[in-house]
Amino acid sequence: MKERKRQIERFANDKERKKRANRLIQTGALAEKYFEMEHLTMEDREELFKVFANYINQNKPDKYKK
Numbered sequence: 001m002k003e004r005k006r007q008i009e010r011f012a013n014d015k016e017r018k019k020r021a022n023r024l025i026q027t028g029a030l031a032e033k034y035f036e037m038e039h040l041t042m043e044d045r046e047e048l049f050k051v052f053a054n055y056i057n058q059n060k061p062d063k064y065k066k
Helices: 002-035 044-058
Strands: none
Touching: 002 044
C-alpha cells in the first residue's frame, strides 16, 4: 500500500516536472522570437531581461497579474 502511494506521488511529480519543463522551453522560444536574442550569451540574455523586468512588472495589465 505504501509503495503504491509512493508510485502515485512520483508519477504526479514527474508529470508536473514535465509540464514545467515544457512551459520553460516554450517561454524561451517566445523570448528568442520577440527579442531577437539568438546570438546573445546566457549572461547577455539575463542582462537584457534585468533591464526590462521592472518596467514589465510595473506596467503589466491586471489580467496578467497573479
